Amino acid sequence: LATLIRNKHSALKRMLNFNAPPLKNAAAEPVWKVLIYDRFGQDIISPLLGVKELRDMGITLHLLLHSDRDPIPDVPAIYFVMPTEENIDRICQDLRNQLYESYYLNFISAISRSKLEDIASAALAANAVTQVTKVYDQYLNFITLEDDMFILCHQNKELISYHAINRADILDTDMEAIMDTIVDSLFCFFVTLGAVPIIRCPRGNAAEMVAVKLDKKLRENLRDARNSLFTGDNMTAGQFSFQRPLFVLADRNLDLATPLHHTWTYQALIHDVLDFHLNRVMMEEGQGAEPSPAGARPKKKSRKTYDLTAADKFWQKHKGSPFPEVAESVQEELDTYRAQEDEVKRLKSIMGLEGEDEGAISMLSDNTAKLTSAVSSLPELLEKKRLIDLHTNVATAVLDHIKSRKLDVYFEYEEKLMSKSTLDKSLLDIISDPDAGTPEDKMRLFLIYYITAQQAPSEADLEQYKKALQDAGCDLSPLNYIKQWKAFTKMAAAPANYGNSGVKPMGLFSRVMNTGSQFVMEGVKNLVLKQHVSDKQQRSERTSETDDYRYFDPKMLRGSESLCVTMSCDDVVVFVLQAIVFVVGGGNYIEYQNLVDYAKSKQGKKVLYGCSELFNAAQFIKQVRKQDTCKLSRQHRTKNMNFNESGQFNLLVALCVCVCVCVCVCLKQAGNYLFYDL
Template identity: 80%
Template sequence: MLNFNVPPVKTGTGEPVWKVLIYDRFGQDIISPLLSVKELRDMGITLHLLLHTDRDAIPDVPAVYFVMPTEENIDRICQDLRNQLYENYFLNFISAISRSKLEDIASAALGASAVSQVAKVFDQYLNFITLEDDMFILCNQNKEVVSYRAVNRSDITDTEMENIMDTIVDSLFCFFVTLGAVPIIRCSRGNAAEMVAVKLDKKLRENLRDARNSLFTGDTMSAGQFSFQRPLLVLVDRNIDLATPLHHTWTYQALVHDVLDFHLNRVNLEEPSGLESLPVGARPKKKNIKSYDLTMADKFWQKYKGSPFPEVAESVQQELESYRAQEDEVKRLKSIMGLEGEDEGAISMLSDNTAKLTSAVSSLPELLEKKRLIDLHTNVATAVLEHIKTRKLDVYFEYEEKLMSKSTLDKSILDMISDPDAGTPEDKMRLFLIYYITSVQPPSEVDLEQYRKALTDAGCNLAPLNYVKQWKAFAKMTSAPANNTTKSKGLISRVMNTGSQFVIDGVKNLVLKQLNLPVTRILDSLIEMKSNPETDDYRYFDPKMLRGNDSSVPRNKNPFQEAIVFVVGGGNYIEYQNLVDYIKTKQGKHVLYGCSELFNASQFLKQLSQLGQK
């Protein structure tokens, strides 16, 4: 797309064709996790601008547009044509543009005598955001439109629900067009996930029926990574598991998302303010915000994002020591190079070390990049550690793991809530909700009143509990899957070894036990075609079958090799990491995780609070 929709071919000089990239907020969110400014420049993008900003005319430069086909965007493109802003226009729409809007552009081009300048118009079918090689979300702009709260509001109208489902289905359709594969769809019954499945099956079926214009034939299929077997799409509803999104976690990526401002692979940290005292009456200085990109290009992040936090802290320290050793070697060799030529000893040392020096200097850029990553992760890990220590997050994590695995508790839930030194009011509410959700027998009204008082005394807002209480009552009527949680031994904990410069004393080095979360258990049953009470009544859709009949689960139960798990109502990094860990044990299998929105526990708690306000 950034190369005018043709395979990359360098010009005779080896330089790319210079161009301008114009995007809207949706396009910006799709591109920013994938490409850095440097990578855009390498592709010939000299300037990247938002569509709805004041832009000067650059009449001798082509422009690549990447926008949603909304009314406002089309009007602005027409205005650009009338103002003759660029040499040529390559229009790329994130979702398919309607014929009427296409005609609006044609009319504007005709009126501005710019028909020949509109070089290409493409439907890109890219209405989703890729955060990892194996993870995607639907949208970031207007995400409240498809949020858990939006889907579960008690006063939602049928029309509003239809619109939400259509938005989700449009994005999922784009995802499968990009993948170049038609999935087998499985979903639970009687919830939003089923509504999405029905609509997606219909949309895929209609596209396949029109053989001439089908997006799943010919060249598009070559894009698919699923060449031999079709993938399985497992659509699950957030309501099957409300405990996991509230869970205090212990792995690096999920912790960064939980306690820091981490958004579309970028983390924003407040730089520590200086210790100098301000004059009396002076305004406090505005805190500097430093942004770091945690992307697929970051080798340390890729290696350790799923690791327990103490392991990450140790690894940062080891990387730092390794870097210092290399840095000293380079400095030593450089100083040898600068010695006086008359010194016979220096000359003999110089000849011995020339090869070493060449090697060291050639690896200098790599060394500097290593230093940048060490500094980055030192800052990020230090910020995370600060939260762990002040809020006792290791204690919360261990306690919740025991709750979720039905292990023996060494402290009562009331003691945890009442401890003034352990966590924020939000931490306490998260813990209690997990206890309430995972308990087979909910507490009696007398006990609940006692818990309510303790939570109120701790400064908690009880609105989320009001909603979860209603949810639990409804889930009980439809047999809550939380009762089927796998039994597991308690977590082993030991004190961290001393010696790390990350002062991690008092923070437990908890050994993670692989425990499949509900979403992972559901996937395991469906990808392996196992019989399981949780999934036996899941509906089955095959958009390639002439007649849609959800009872026609094939008799030859071959396990799937590829699967996409998609959570309607929002997902999180805890679930994603659990799937990543699960699939490592399954040789030859591949899983992608997607969700309608990505939230951390704080954001999810806020939605529960809004739903629980009376």
């Protein structure tokens, strides 16, 4: 799985070099060209390749397909777009207008034959057949945000959103279109990964629909051996290994509490309280600064963007850390930088000594080498200063939200709710406190309480809560939907008890800041982060949960599913190394960080997280608010969906449940089947 981002990075670089291997000779001059992309292509490229990298590859100009573009007749153009009707029409228009010297057409997903014929007809009519040099299907229709995280799309994500999948008036044709869109992106993902997965999913929800369609699409491609994307020249190094990935599909409806949770880790907090999309955070310049003096003209605030990339060592080290630890680390980095800066100034002062004092001359000689080293490291020092300023500004903005909304109180209280710990304050007190958060914060807290409660509150208590929420300015439509969602779910016989041995303290990750730190966490307490771990993760055993999971192996003959399901664990050789967890209906950074922490605790195991869209709590509540408050979708009413009484379906449980019983490779040798459990 670690090769995924390298594969995609290489595929993009190859595409930008006219679909030829990139030049290995750094001294060789690249061919100068322009890059034309649509919004989808822009979203795919921007998290992986910066402007400098594009310039190094000869991209002098990158423009949106539907922008006003002037002709550049002596320069080749590389197109990277979705094969939509609008895009095809615009490409045909470019051919007629003779905008560029030559055209290299790269489609994000496979283009249909009819649309290809439209381009051919336009090229013929414009006498530009020889100028259309290459046409490629790139199969890159997904967005890589981290080495171990991907999403399907950012543009038009409302078309495959939680609301779109679960709306009450959805037609069968609409659902088919949504599933096809998701499956097309997942197919591209596995083509780029270069591996055919083993698929496992729960029954009776959208995840199962995706699994069935993906299995069918993979089988159809494998059946055509001559043109298969997983064989022959298209095979990557991963194909020569028996390490096939386990692909676990989960449905968002299995857990509606986690997307509402107030989090405490740096990356998830930024996504929750700031404008953070595609690894770029946008905020008003001066956010968190002191207000203008009375009577002074208020300063006009400008928007500033910060890219949080893999090249940012501080970000890579601390994005999953609790916020107080991040704040302390920013201060430490700042102190280290100032010490280095003072050393450079001291050496400069020594170099400027005058006179023939022997002591001064001796000191000058001793420090010449040090100054030379300091000057050579100056670019690195300036970059370090830039990153410190970046994280100082971002952390300050996050801290303002924590202090003004008392997010530490919400986080601690929700942790206790989920772990069934003793509460030191009544829920009604927090909801009624005018200084404790926004109306949305209060609604999120109450929804988590309602979802995770083993026993629903009485009607009298519920009315009291609803009145308090309304008095706090809350819109109750999300609660109305959650009530129906919970009523239509089939409760498991044995609800998960997060208060027992399943909850294991992972130690104090945060400490009180030093008094000298500019990030003194007033009102922010030391908190113990909990990890919910099921006993089923620790031992390979069949359970009612695993029995209800469907199994698909696109490489096996039809009818093999029943054979695999009936195999006992004694017949299976455990061989689990790679897994991909994908959430249909949307995901979040909280689940991603949980899986990252889980993978770190399992030496040699790789886990990758994906979701159809990435949303924060505010965006999720907005979708829930749209849901019909009178009825649920047919998916809820007619499908037999299994939940535990807490309403949560922990992704770590889902992953390990599948790993325990999944038969992933079936090789026939001398008439006997050898089974490997991945």
